[in-house]
Amino acid sequence: MTKLTAKLLNVTVLTILSTGALFSSIAQAETYSVSVTAIVDHPALNSIRDGVKDQLALEGFEEGKNLKWDYQSAQGNVGTAAQIARNFVGNNPNVIVPIATPSAQAVASVTKDIPIVFSGITDPVAAQLVKSLDANGTNITGVTDELDINKQIELIQKIVPEAKTVGIVFNPGEANSAGVVNKMRELLPNYGMTLIDVAAPRSVDVGPAAQSLVGKVDVIYTSTDNNVVSAYESLVKIGNQMDLPLIAADADSVTRGAIASLGINYYEHGKQSGKMVARILRGEKVGELAVQGTDQLELIVNKKAAQEQGIVLSDDLLSRATKIIE
Structure with missing residues (x-):
């Protein structure tokens, strides 16, 4: 073999190796696929989506x-x-992340194989997504x-000390919301209060449902019901006009009134879900991951909303607030 032949051979080998590395790099770039869906776009669910994506980047x-990354609302x-859900299953991603109960139920009904990591769900057992919060050996887990x-x-x-009747607007078709209503009805009598609940199966029903509570309740409490949160401004309008205090489970609802x-x-919450997705992408089995929760709560207070709705906030409450909106 001449020196020229050897040199050409080396160049050919290097070219093949570099081409192989390029193809390997391309293949690596297409290795992982995560499909995310939410039942509706509103600040809380969008925050979950963004948290999942940002955490995956960190991972x-x-x-x-x-x-x-494929997101659809x-x-x-x-x-x-x-x-x-059907389209996602047809695409066969590595993991599907459904945000909120209706989307999770839709995905769970069409696949028993693709790993599902749900997020933004209050009671996954009542929603019949899992039988318990323990690792369950199925394709479903989440936060x-x-x-x-x-x-x-x-x-x-603390906010309405004289309250005797609590109103709640909810979508009875959403398991999360129905579960909260049942628990409120059970527990409120222990505090000397009762509950009046009004159904709002669609977002457009939220305002009229809230209006029907005027004169009947001392305060309106809102859970993370997706219909209610997506139409929260209609509640705020009534609360401000009628001096009817609004107290929420969702922090973004406080910024809205x-x-x-x-x-x-x-x-x-989304970042916590993203960590679970990353573990699955690295090879952990979804059925071996228990459902997670969180004990890290934040007290958010809106002083302007309190004034609009006829409430004077105590110094004690304000001193304990994580964030105060002026």
Whole structure:
């Protein structure tokens, strides 16, 4: 073999190796696929979505490099949620992340194989997604945002000490919301209060449902019901006009006009979900991961909303607030 032949051979080998590395790099860039869907777009659910994506990037799974990210919103339509779920399963991603109960139920009904990591769900057992919060050997796990209802009622008492009747607007078709209503009805008598609940199966029903509570309740409490949160301004309008205090479970609802919330940070909730997704992408089995919750609650207070709704906030409450909106 001449020196020239050897040199050409070396160049050819290097070219093949570099081409192989390029193809390997491309293959690596297309290795992971995560499909995310939410029942509707509103600040809390959008924060979850963003938290999942940002955490995956921190974990080394970045869109445009080694992650294919597909997000779709059902825009509040259960039929659309079912269609999105079927399309996702047809694409066969590595993990599906459904945000909120209707989307999770839609995805869970069409696949028993693709790993599902739900997020933004209050009671996954009542929603029949899992039989318990323990590792269950199925393709479903996730992060629950369930809150201690006793602490929610105690917040109501701190803000409206004289309250005897609590109103709640909810979508009876959403398992999360129905579960909160049942617990409120059970626990409120322990605090000398009763509940009046009004159904709002669609977002457009939220305002009229709230209007029907005027004169009947001393305060309105809102859970993380997706219909209610997506139309929260209609509640705020009534609360401000009628001096009817609004207290929420969702922190973003406070920025939109509720007086206060004692709840979780939904961006951090999303990041927690993103950590679970990353573990699965690295090879852990979804059936071996227990459902997670969080005890990290934030008290958010809106002083302007309190004034609009005829409430004077105590110094004690303000001193304990994580964030105060002036």
